[in-house]
Amino acid sequence: xxxxxxxxxxxxxxxxxxxxxxxxxxxxxxxIKPTPRSAVFFxxxxxxxxxxxxxxxxxxxxxxxxxxxxxxxFIQNGQADLAMLDPNETINAINAGANINTVYEVMQxxxxxxxxxxxxxxxxxDDLVGTTVGLVSDRDRAxxxxxxxxxxxxxxxxxxxxxGESGPTLAAAIRDGNVSAISGSVFDWAALVANGIExxxxxxxxxxxxxxxxxxxxxxxxxxxREAMEGFFRAWSKGMHVGATNPDAVEAMLRAAVPEEWExxxxxMGLFQGVxxxxxxxxxxxxxxxxxxxxxxxPRMLSSGAIKNVVDVSTFLNDTYIDAxxxxxxxxxxxxxxxxxxAN
Amino acid sequence: xxxxxxxxxxxxxxxxxxxxxRRIAKHVGIFLTLTLLWELGSRMxxxxxxxxxxPSNIIRSFWLIYFQNANVWFHLYxxxxxxxxxxxxxxxxxxxxxxxxxxxxxxxxxLKPYVIVLEAxxxxxxxPLLIAALGFGVNSKLAIIMLVCFFAPFINTLSGVINVxxxxxxxxxxxxxxxxxxxxxxxxxxxxxxxxAGERLALxxxxxxxxxxxxxxxxxxxxxxxLVYTRNLNMAxxxxxxxxxxxxxxxxFKGMEKLxxxxxxxxxxxGRERMSSKRKRTMVEP
Numbered sequence: 001x002x003x004x005x006x007x008x009x010x011x012x013x014x015x016x017x018x019x020x021x022x023x024x025x026x027x028x029x030x031x032i033k034p035t036p037r038s039a040v041f042f043x044x045x046x047x048x049x050x051x052x053x054x055x056x057x058x059x060x061x062x063x064x065x066x067x068x069x070x071x072x073x074f075i076q077n078g079q080a081d082l083a084m085l086d087p088n089e090t091i092n093a094i095n096a097g098a099n100i101n102t103v104y105e106v107m108q109x110x111x112x113x114x115x116x117x118x119x120x121x122x123x124x125x126d127d128l129v130g131t132t133v134g135l136v137s138d139r140d141r142a143x144x145x146x147x148x149x150x151x152x153x154x155x156x157x158x159x160x161x162x163x164g165e166s167g168p169t170l171a172a173a174i175r176d177g178n179v180s181a182i183s184g185s186v187f188d189w190a191a192l193v194a195n196g197i198e199x200x201x202x203x204x205x206x207x208x209x210x211x212x213x214x215x216x217x218x219x220x221x222x223x224x225x226r227e228a229m230e231g232f233f234r235a236w237s238k239g240m241h242v243g244a245t246n247p248d249a250v251e252a253m254l255r256a257a258v259p260e261e262w263e264x265x266x267x268x269m270g271l272f273q274g275v276x277x278x279x280x281x282x283x284x285x286x287x288x289x290x291x292x293x294x295x296x297x298x299p300r301m302l303s304s305g306a307i308k309n310v311v312d313v314s315t316f317l318n319d320t321y322i323d324a325x326x327x328x329x330x331x332x333x334x335x336x337x338x339x340x341x342x343a344n
Numbered sequence: 345x346x347x348x349x350x351x352x353x354x355x356x357x358x359x360x361x362x363x364x365x366r367r368i369a370k371h372v373g374i375f376l377t378l379t380l381l382w383e384l385g386s387r388m389x390x391x392x393x394x395x396x397x398x399p400s401n402i403i404r405s406f407w408l409i410y411f412q413n414a415n416v417w418f419h420l421y422x423x424x425x426x427x428x429x430x431x432x433x434x435x436x437x438x439x440x441x442x443x444x445x446x447x448x449x450x451x452x453x454x455l456k457p458y459v460i461v462l463e464a465x466x467x468x469x470x471x472p473l474l475i476a477a478l479g480f481g482v483n484s485k486l487a488i489i490m491l492v493c494f495f496a497p498f499i500n501t502l503s504g505v506i507n508v509x510x511x512x513x514x515x516x517x518x519x520x521x522x523x524x525x526x527x528x529x530x531x532x533x534x535x536x537x538x539x540x541a542g543e544r545l546a547l548x549x550x551x552x553x554x555x556x557x558x559x560x561x562x563x564x565x566x567x568x569x570x571l572v573y574t575r576n577l578n579m580a581x582x583x584x585x586x587x588x589x590x591x592x593x594x595x596x597f598k599g600m601e602k603l604x605x606x607x608x609x610x611x612x613x614x615g616r617e618r619m620s621s622k623r624k625r626t627m628v629e630p
Contacts, residue, residue: 032480036562036572063480064562069472079479167577168394175394191577195394259413260572260581263405267576 026054027228031215032063032074033084034137039254039261039272040187041106041213042279043239049253050336052238056231067137072098075218081225082215082232087297088142090216091307094316101219101318104233104287104325110210111185111278112143115174118198122180125151125202134163134173136184142306143207144183146297149304150204167191174199186274194267210297211290212278222320233325237286241330242337244280249341256344285326289317394579401580402587409584415569420588422564423554426482427596430489431550435543438494442501442539452502459498467491468556475560485557492553493546500542504535537608544600551593 037045044060047053053060063080065071072093074080083100085093090102114133116122122131125147135141145155161179163169171192173179181202182188189199217229243250251272255262262268281287294313301307379399385391386398409416445452445459471488478484508531516526558567566585573582609615 030480034562036564036568038572062563064568065475065480066472066560066562069560070476073476074480077479165571166574168574168579171394171577172392188575191575195577259415260409260569260578261576263408263413263581264576264578267578271576 026057026059027231028059028061029082029228029232030061030063030080031082031084032065032069032071032080033213034064034067035187036062036064037258039258039268040275042243042250042254042272042275043106043236045257046239046242046250046253046337047235049257050238050242050333050340052235053232056228056235058228058231058235060232067139072100072216075100075216078218081221081229082217084213085216086139086142086213087211087294088301088306089139090214090316091298091301091309091311093216094311095307095309099219100216101222101316102214102216102289103222103229103318103321104215104236105211105281105283105289106215106236106287107212107278108209108282108290108293109278110143110208110212111187111275112140112183112207112212113185113189113201113203114144114147114181114183115189115192115199115201116181117174117177118200120177123200123202125153125204128180128202129153129157131180132159132161132178134170134179134182134184135160136163136165136170136182136188138162140183140185142301142304145304145306146300147183147204147207149300150206155305167195171195171197186278187271190270190274191267194264194270206300209293211293216316219316219318222318226321230321230324233287233321234328237325238328238333240280240286241328241333243276245330245334246337246341247276249337250276252341252344285322287325288322289319291317394577397580397583402583405578405581405584406587409581416566416585416588419564419566419569423551423558423566424592426485426489426554426557426565427547427550430486430553431493431547433486434490434493434550435497435546437490438497438542438546439501439539442498443505445498446502446505463495463499471556471560475557480561480563485554485561488557489550489553492556493550496542496545496549497539498542500538501535504538505531507538508534533610537604537611540600540604540608544597544604547596547600548593551589551596555589 033041035041037048039045044062048060063074071080071083071085071089075083076098082103084106085102090100093100114125114128116127122128128148133144135144141155141160144158144160148155148157160183163173163179163182165188167188170182170184170188174182174192175197189201192199217225222229254272255268261271283290291313294317298307298310302310382391382396383399386393386396441455445455467488470491474487474491475484478487512530513526516530521529554565555567558565559571562568562571566589570582570585573579573585605612605615609619
């Protein structure tokens, strides 16, 4: 009996101590972003499934965090190498004196939007004046501001309420008419649609061409981390290329890596189809920085109050890694994806 | 006489067992009835599926997350290990500091206001600040859990130490008992049941602390899995995760009850006899 107790106790202690043990030898790149591994940013999952990060000698350490965490502070104090930021967050950080550079555009079309109930009483941005609009997170306020500004209104013309990311809260709020619209993203709509809540978007066209979820880093670390960063972005771009050429393989990889997103088939598929085009660059070079778009979106952000000052984009857009990120044999990547699909 | 005693003991045992079985059957009956009503309510459309998924779907989700996809194990392991480590560390700090403050009046005078202020601070609200200060990872998660579960052991240890029976303390002193003897023979036996009550509260609080930490740092753990499921409106799996936490909480409670019975055995009926017969056995068997 005594022996049994000792064994149980030792096992419990060993069990409890295990998480602190790590055997990582690769260069670790820490990325702070809102979601854990997910279809939402599939190039990461694809890059890992095909071993591209490993080939580059990189281990990706994801720091998925609530948006209440100050992302920029994490790259400034070195706890994260890369932070996923929206354009207004980047500009505001630069205006606040943060020494950061945007080095890669994960999405080149805004996944954000303003959604209303399909067939309901609200059919345009004008209809939202005087109503309560739900925000999925505090980050979505800037997008709503910009959308209202474009249509000749201001954020003061509506009441806003942060609903959070919880699906039931969002669904009930829009379905029951507690809010006239929700300012969120394609990731949020997918679950609603899969659960039979039809929605329409009233997002102004002008807002759709906008960088989103861009990766920024500490400007002082650009050279020091060059090799690892180039490898990281090359692996990410390879994942993106698989998305563009072999979506079936991507779907299979996602089903294996994040089964929790596929338990409800319609929701999984809806999310995947929504995010697939979002993650594929429209520029010639994958992940390239669109200086003209960054310049054109700033006056709008300024007039809506989302940013305090316009910033010269040459001071923070840095495409130093982009060539290396695109330097790979596309045919080889396509063959590897096809072989993976065949084998799995 | 001995035969009569043995017979009545057997009768009492049988009666107790029968009562316990009836009690369990009653609870199972209530649970099944409620579950059936829930299922019926969902199927008839009386309950909003956004908030109340069908119990049959929840059972299916249990199968999915535990066996078919088996994706819950990794998160479960992460949450449970965090809870255990955080609870042990938080308790060590709480009991240690509680004892120190209890035994030393000078330290008590200086520390007390700070502890009161800290206790009045909503600890969950400082969680994002802790993560920003300590960085992402296990350390900040543990700090949140420690902060959440520190107070119950601290307060209970302090109260156990300072509320020693004065008359018995006088008696010990009049018998010229040393400080160590007073601690071992009087203070600890008096304080341990109170400390154990604090430990029970601390362990359940540790589970809540772990969840809060996982809601903010979404890398792993049951909390982060619940977020994924609710975001995708997969409420059946979210409920499966929530019920998993309920089961863990229940097991924690029962485990602590057992530990309490074992450590503070003199407090419970039959505890002294159990220990005495155990010691007798040890003395007989060399």
